[in-house]
Amino acid sequence: MARVLIILLLIAIVLAWWYLRKKRSVAPLESLETRTARWQSLLERDWPMWQRLPAEQRATLLDRLEHFLERVPFTGAHGLVVTEEMRVLVGAQACLITLGSDDYPFDDLHGVTMHRDEFVVEEAVEDEDTGVVTEGYQTLSGQAIESDRIVLSWKDVLESVRRQDGYNVVIHEFTHFLEHTRPGGDRAARVALESCLAELRSAVDRGEQTLLDPYGAEDITEFLAVAAEFFFERSTELREQHPLLYVLLRDSFHLDPASWEAPVALPSQTEH
Numbered sequence: 468m469a470r471v472l473i474i475l476l477l478i479a480i481v482l483a484w485w486y487l488r489k490k491r492s493v494a495p496l497e498s499l500e501t502r503t504a505r506w507q508s509l510l511e512r513d514w515p516m517w518q519r520l521p522a523e524q525r526a527t528l529l530d531r532l533e534h535f536l537e538r539v540p541f542t543g544a545h546g547l548v549v550t551e552e553m554r555v556l557v558g559a560q561a562c563l564i565t566l567g568s569d570d571y572p573f574d575d576l577h578g579v580t581m582h583r584d585e586f587v588v589e590e591a592v593e594d595e596d597t598g599v600v601t602e603g604y605q606t607l608s609g610q611a612i613e614s615d616r617i618v619l620s621w622k623d624v625l626e627s628v629r630r631q632d633g634y635n636v637v638i639h640e641f642t643h644f645l646e647h648t649r650p651g652g653d654r655a656a657r658v659a660l661e662s663c664l665a666e667l668r669s670a671v672d673r674g675e676q677t678l679l680d681p682y683g684a685e686d687i688t689e690f691l692a693v694a695a696e697f698f699f700e701r702s703t704e705l706r707e708q709h710p711l712l713y714v715l716l717r718d719s720f721h722l723d724p725a726s727w728e729a730p731v732a733l734p735s736q737t738e739h
């Protein structure tokens with residue numbers, strides 16, 4: 468008799484466990500509309516570029532963002548918890564630079580790693596005169612590891628989105644990624660871009676104040692990434708001061724951000 472009772476009790480426990488588990492798993496899933504609306508209000512609040520985008524581009528961006536966040540895994544370094552805000556703000560800016568093209572260019576991207584702040588990487592530095600290579604360390608706010616992974620400092624991502632001043636670590640690193648995976652442009656465009664780089668180098672050598680960050684004078688790859696940051700964030704100034712460079716970027720991204728609404732920067736905010 469006792470054995471029957473124990474068996475019945477065990478059956479009751481298993482049934483109760485099964486019922487509770489089932490009840491939890493049938494909790495309604497969030498609808499696509501609800502999630503998109505939440506992302507949209509997050510972008511409206513935190514990303515001044517959103518206000519500049521024409522309605523059609525906003526719709527394309529939300530579609531592409533959905534696709535991006537479904538496919539690209541985010542990882543937090545050193546215990547950083549990756550939030551939806553991080554994923555949406557990084558993803559939206561990655562998608563921004565692809566809005567002019569019909570295809571989705573991030574199939575090869577394996578993931579995004581988020582650091583709380585700047586991070587340290589080992590780097591071999593070659594002395595230009597002697598050719599001697601020394602192992603060293605460098606502090607970075609972002610890094611594109613070929614066509615594999617993007618590494619970002621969240622603090623710098625937040626500062627970038629709020630200031631809209633031509634410094635944008637997300638646009639910078641994703642431009643490296645695109646250039647690496649899809650080097651475009653014909654020979655004439657390449658030569659013209661080299662001439663714009665030469666112009667920046669001479670201005671930096673003369674000690675002039677330049678619109679573009681002098682870091683862009685480093686080499687053609689950095690020049691393109693720095694120019695892309697200004698192309699999106701200070702479009703009108705870039706078009707006025709460097710018309711050739713503006714046209715080259717317009718034809719390369721198939722976008723004309725100087726024709727969008729004028730930028731409005733949010734008040735700067737370091738903690739979030």
Ligand SMILES: [Zn+2]
Pocket residue numbers: 639643688689692
């Ligand atoms: Zn770079």
